[in-house]
Amino acid sequence: MIDYQLLRARSFNEALEILESKKNVRCLAGGTDILVDLHHKDEFFDSVDYLLDINSIDELKGIKLGKKEGEIGSLTTHSEIIENKELQEKLPFVAAAAASIGSTQIRNRATIGGNLVNAAACADSFSPMIALEAEVVLVSKRGERRLSIRDFIKSPYKTALAEDELLKKIVFPMPQGEYYSSYQKIGRRKAVSISRISLTLLAEVKAEKIVNIQVVSGAATPSPVPFEKVNEYLSAKNLAEVDSKEAGRIAAEEMVEITGRRWSTPYKQPALSKLVERAVEDMLEEAGYNG
Amino acid sequence: MxxxxxxxxxxxxxxxxxxxxxxxxxxxxxxxxxxxxxxxxxxxxxxxxxxxxxxxxxxxxxxxxxxxxxxxxxxxxxxLESKGGLHPLQKAFIEKQAIQCGFCTPGMLMSALALIKENPQPSKEEIKTALEGNLCRCTGYQQIIEAVEAAAEEWGV
Incomplete structure (x- = not known):
């Protein structure tokens, strides 16, 4: 039987005090994962004595994009990310990832922080944030620490978040100069779709040469990771030399190295290959480079 | 508790x-x-x-x-319904035969209302996005989209 007490934090400090003083507390943000678990009487609730609703904490909301650094509050909903004009313009791949999540109703409630803390292998917020080399800011009564998103996610559904910590915001360096990006996703249907494979590409270009590249897997691997070999292939290449098909081939090979051969490999290999190819072509097209 | x-x-x-x-x-x-x-x-x-x-x-x-x-x-x-009778969205759903069993209709109407309140003249694509989280197992969606278009045209605020 599920038996917990719902608590409501009225301020950031009150939330931290509750997390410090009580055991077995889980934060409740948009609720779009936790209420599914509640309905299914999931074992998640075996170790939950308190759900702490954090929705009224204003410090956890909002998007700020500076010249050097940007930040997204953990309680920012996917709808707020999509509707932010500045973010749409400067970080279109972050908006595209948010738009691919769930449905309008889900995006109106679900938050980027919840997506990261839940840490499903298919979570759509990870690959754009890893491409940005983002860090999470974790706060407790003991103090504040920053952790790269890659170190934050330990394995599917496991993060480095301590029992008394709250994910406050996600911070990242803003891409500089000339940069191009793409977000790609395949699910079993268009809407309300769980990613089967997704990825983000972010490239900084100087004088038609790729100076910084991040191609990051989404749902293709157990945890989201950069495709090191694809990045190596694209790194320091002139746009004229880039072969999108070759990048796709390398990515598919790398995925199999990470995951091993599975029943889904004959499907995922060509599918991922094509997605990487599309992402690279997006970059070339955006750069006005048609070969 | x-x-x-x-x-x-x-x-x-x-x-x-x-x-x-x-x-x-x-x-x-x-x-x-x-x-x-x-x-x-x-x-x-x-x-x-x-x-x-x-x-x-x-x-x-x-x-x-x-x-x-x-x-x-x-x-x-x-x-939705007021003293003046049915809401334009409800009328449009009836006129366009956007209802069969009716189970999904309240949810469809709410998604459509939220859309039109924020965006009085939505495009077909915007209507589809607003309704993408609403499943209907009877109508095939076409009439529902047409009903929202008709209501927006008549009532768009």
Whole structure:
């Protein structure tokens, strides 16, 4: 039987005090994962004595994009990310990832922080944030620490978040100069779709040469990771030399190295290959480079 | 487990309620307020039958705990009809035959209302995006999209 007490934090400090003083507390943000678990009487609730609703904490909301650094509050909903004009313009791949999540109703409630803390292998917020080399800011009564998103996610559904910590915001360096990006996703249907494979590409270009590249897997691997070999292939290449098909081939090979051969490999290999190819072509097209 | 105090404004009427820690907004609306127009379908946020408008946004009421939304404004399908009769959206759904069994209709109407309130002249694509979280197993969607287009044309604010 599920038996917990719902608590409501009225301020950031009150939330931290509750997390410090009580055991077995889980934060409740948009609720779009936790209420599914509640309905299914999931074992998640075996170790939950308190759900702490954090929705009224204003410090956890909002998007700020500076010249050097940007930040997204953990309680920012996917709808707020999509509707932010500045973010749409400067970080279109972050908006595209948010738009691919769930449905309008889900995006109106679900938050980027919840997506990261839940840490499903298919979570759509990870690959754009890893491409940005983002860090999470974790706060407790003991103090504040920053952790790269890659170190934050330990394995599917496991993060480095301590029992008394709250994910406050996600911070990242803003891409500089000339940069191009793409977000790609395949699910079993268009809407309300769980990613089967997704990825983000972010490239900084100087004088038609790729100076910084991040191609990051989404749902293709157990945890989201950069495709090191694809990045190596694209790194320091002139746009004229880039072969999108070759990048796709390398990515598919790398995925199999990470995951091993599975029943889904004959499907995922060509599918991922094509997605990487599309992402690279997006970059070339955006750069006005048609070969 | 201690009950929690919640104040809600539903369809313009204020309610002071006591709710349990596991009580969903859907349960409160249907069981405490006896507003049974809002339907429970999948219970996991996929079908949209339970859609209501929460502070101007369409949400699945099966995905929200009532205690989370203290002080909020909620519109359910019962809030559409007024003394003047059916709402233009409801009339359009009837005229375009956008209803068969009717189970998804309250949720469809709420998603459409949230859309038109924010965007009085939506494109077909915008209508599809607004309704992508609402499943209908009878109509094939075409008539529903046409009904929302017709209502927006007639009533768009």
């Amino acid at each position: 201690a009950k929690l105090d919640v104040e809600l404004t539903v369809n313009g009427e204020k309610y002071n309620l006591k709710v349990g820690s596991q009580e969903r907004l859907l349960d409160t609306i249907r069981k405490q307020l006896k507003l049974t127009g809002t339907k429970e379908g999948c219970s996991v946020g996929e079908c949209g039958a339970c859609t209501v408008i929460l502070d101007d946004k369409a949400v699945n009421s099966c995905m929200v705990l009532t205690a989370q939304v203290d002080g909020s404004q909620i519109i359910t399908v019962e809030g």
